[in-house]
Amino acid sequence: MMYDVVIVGAGPAGLSAARMAAEAGLKVALIDDQPRIGGQYFRHAGVRRIGGILAPRFGRARYIHTSLSTLGRCGVEVLNEATVVEISADRTLTVAFRGSITQLQGENVVIATGARERVIPFPGWTTPGVIGAGAAQNLMKASGVLPGSRVVVVGANPLCLLAATSLLRCGVKIVAVCAPSRPRVTFNALLRLMRRPDIFLRGVGYLLMLKLYRIRMLSDYRVTDVIGDAKVTGVITRRFAEGLPPSEERLDVDLIVVNDGLLPNIELASRAGCEIEWEPSTSVWSPKRNADFETTIPHVYAVGDCVTASGVENSLLEGEIVAISIAASKDVGERGRLRRLSRLKWRWRRLQKFRSAVVELTVKESLDQRPLTDDTIVCRCEDVSLATINDALCQGVQDLNALKAETRVCMGRCQGRTCMHTVLALLATAVGKEPDQFKPPVPRLPLRPVKVGDWLKKF
Amino acid sequence: MSKADKRTFKRLGASDTAAAVKVFVNGHSMSAVAGDTVAGLLFTIGALRIRRSFNLQLPRGYYCGMGVCWECTVAIDGQRGVRACLTEICDGMRIVTDAESHDDV
Numbered sequence: 234m235m236y237d238v239v240i241v242g243a244g245p246a247g248l249s250a251a252r253m254a255a256e257a258g259l260k261v262a263l264i265d266d267q268p269r270i271g272g273q274y275f276r277h278a279g280v281r282r283i284g285g286i287l288a289p290r291f292g293r294a295r296y297i298h299t300s301l302s303t304l305g306r307c308g309v310e311v312l313n314e315a316t317v318v319e320i321s322a323d324r325t326l327t328v329a330f331r332g333s334i335t336q337l338q339g340e341n342v343v344i345a346t347g348a349r350e351r352v353i354p355f356p357g358w359t360t361p362g363v364i365g366a367g368a369a370q371n372l373m374k375a376s377g378v379l380p381g382s383r384v385v386v387v388g389a390n391p392l393c394l395l396a397a398t399s400l401l402r403c404g405v406k407i408v409a410v411c412a413p414s415r416p417r418v419t420f421n422a423l424l425r426l427m428r429r430p431d432i433f434l435r436g437v438g439y440l441l442m443l444k445l446y447r448i449r450m451l452s453d454y455r456v457t458d459v460i461g462d463a464k465v466t467g468v469i470t471r472r473f474a475e476g477l478p479p480s481e482e483r484l485d486v487d488l489i490v491v492n493d494g495l496l497p498n499i500e501l502a503s504r505a506g507c508e509i510e511w512e513p514s515t516s517v518w519s520p521k522r523n524a525d526f527e528t529t530i531p532h533v534y535a536v537g538d539c540v541t542a543s544g545v546e547n548s549l550l551e552g553e554i555v556a557i558s559i560a561a562s563k564d565v566g567e568r569g570r571l572r573r574l575s576r577l578k579w580r581w582r583r584l585q586k587f588r589s590a591v592v593e594l595t596v597k598e599s600l601d602q603r604p605l606t607d608d609t610i611v612c613r614c615e616d617v618s619l620a621t622i623n624d625a626l627c628q629g630v631q632d633l634n635a636l637k638a639e640t641r642v643c644m645g646r647c648q649g650r651t652c653m654h655t656v657l658a659l660l661a662t663a664v665g666k667e668p669d670q671f672k673p674p675v676p677r678l679p680l681r682p683v684k685v686g687d688w689l690k691k692f
Numbered sequence: 693m694s695k696a697d698k699r700t701f702k703r704l705g706a707s708d709t710a711a712a713v714k715v716f717v718n719g720h721s722m723s724a725v726a727g728d729t730v731a732g733l734l735f736t737i738g739a740l741r742i743r744r745s746f747n748l749q750l751p752r753g754y755y756c757g758m759g760v761c762w763e764c765t766v767a768i769d770g771q772r773g774v775r776a777c778l779t780e781i782c783d784g785m786r787i788v789t790d791a792e793s794h795d796d797v
Contacts, residue, residue, distance in 0.1 A: 266759055266778065267758070267759070267778060268778060268779070268780045273758055314778070349756065349758070349760045350756060359745075359750060359752060360751065361740040361741045361742070361751055361752060361753025361754070362740050362753065363755070364754060364755055364756075364757065365755065365756055365757060367756075367757060367758070368754065368755060368756055368757030368758070368777075369757075370757075371757040371758065371777070372729075372731070372732055372735060372754075372757065375728070375729055375732065376725075376728040376729055376731075376732030376733075377728075377732075378728075378732040378735050378736055380735055462751060463740070463741045463751045464740040464741060464751075464753070465740075610750070613745070613752070613755075613761065613763060614745075614746075614761075614762065615746075615747060616745050616746070616747040616748040616750065645746075645762075646762035647760055647761050647762050650760050650761070651756070651760065651761050682762070682773075
């Protein structure tokens with residue numbers, strides 16, 4: 234089946250691109266692996282308000298309702314619970330969808346696969362009850378489920394603060410927020426934050442709320458162990474600060490919420506042959522693209538958090554911009570769209586300035602700051618411990634492929650999505666290189682696990 | 693009394709289209725809300741350990757919440773290796789935790 238635009242990912246970026254492109258009269262297909270559209274941000278299960286007066290309004294139902302009606306009216310082909318397993322040079326996507334394999338071809342492909350959570354391992358991080366900050370948000374947003382009753386939040390980036398305040402407003406006891414050292418606030422960064430005072434104030438609101446509720450901020454503390462076998466019952470934190478004696482403390486909690494930033498999902502772009510570059514400010518790989526968000530492969534675009542994790546406002550903007558650019562290249566759509574495009578791009582540039590300040594003010598955690606022990610699991614899928622990886626590195630393993638062959642790291646069902654950033658940091662330290670000197674591995678078919686039975690039906 | 697009455701974590705608020713359905717978790721019948729995720733239901737009944745890891749048989753549970761990590765796989769209606777975080781509950785669903793062994797991979 235041939236489409237004008239095939240969009241992969243129905244989160245804020247993909248959804249806004251689909252809406253805009255469909256309204257301009259293009260033939261659009263939208264592919265997503267979740268049961269409902271909206272991605273991680275818009276979860277419209279209908280949980281409008283949970284808990285009491287202070288409770289956050291989850292759902293963001295209106296955007297989803299208008300999107301659904303627009304997509305329906307314009308005849309957009311929406312494939313939910315569909316996984317892209319392959320993309321070829323002629324922009325044909327092979328999709329596992331409802332127990333079979335289908336193929337879609339797009340004159341243009343928009344990659345809006347979003348980001349996943351980065352968690353740097355610590356001892357005991359595989360215990361049930363240690364979950365990502367976004368994962369905690371998901372439970373509350375999609376099902377109205379409170380994932381714990383006494384919680385410690387590890388990390389101090391915007392997503393951690395958001396999760397902490399959401400949990401707090403739903404009535405969960407936050408025992409402590411375990412943050413790395415405080416950032417140095419510069420005047421210049423503050424000025425850039427003023428480009429989007431609305432988002433800035435929201436962030437200030439999170440901090441004020443934590444202050445108001447007298448949540449313990451354990452600055453310079455790190456998690457050294459998790460207590461509990463089948464589920465978390467406590468956590469041991471230790472202070473690592475210069476000039477102060479180390480002090481250890483046990484906190485009784487039933488949930489640990491962690492996040493060390495976001496990693497763009499570059500696998501599809503990488504498979505499509507797009508050039509991937511290292512982004513030093515957030516230490517992630519991201520697809521290279523031009524001013525119209527086109528990657529180095531013509532007619533393949535990348536928008537939203539799968540390029541640089543910048544949040545929902547940016548994703549909505551980028552989705553609109555890319556849809557208008559594609560419509561312009563096909564010479565369809567409304568008059569005056571060029572003026573609209575330049576206005577959107579102006580807003581986008583302001584947001585980029587704001588983002589650079591947020592990145593600057595977020596203290597980055599790195600692997601050498603984590604008190605890992607030899608038996609800490611690094612690769613969750615294959616149960617590969619730090620000791621096994623270090624043994625292989627001592628034997629002179631020089632690159633990622635050799636390390637994978639030797640230890641089976643990054644070769645489980647998540648296909649390296651969870652541990653590759655850690656493995657790469659270990660490897661880089663061992664061979665004395667910077668992470669940007671490594672090439673991102675190009676994933677092979679299938680991009681995500683697919684049932685053999687489904688795959689065989691294709692032939 | 694059914695197991696549903698001694699739940700570990702509350703489910704707050706009702707969905708617009710909340711429909712109570714009956715599901716079976718490891719053979720126990722319980723009520724749930726259609727459209728919630730299976731992972732959410734497992735959290736409310738305190739089943740945090742969903743499976744054991746393939747190699748070292750270590751306890752594992754819900755982790756990424758968006759289908760990336762494959763740590764929350766359960767068997768649903770006999771189909772193994774289904775991610776609980778991506779599956780919505782429907783009436784009569786039979787959910788089995790700890791359903792995998794290394795032979796399946």
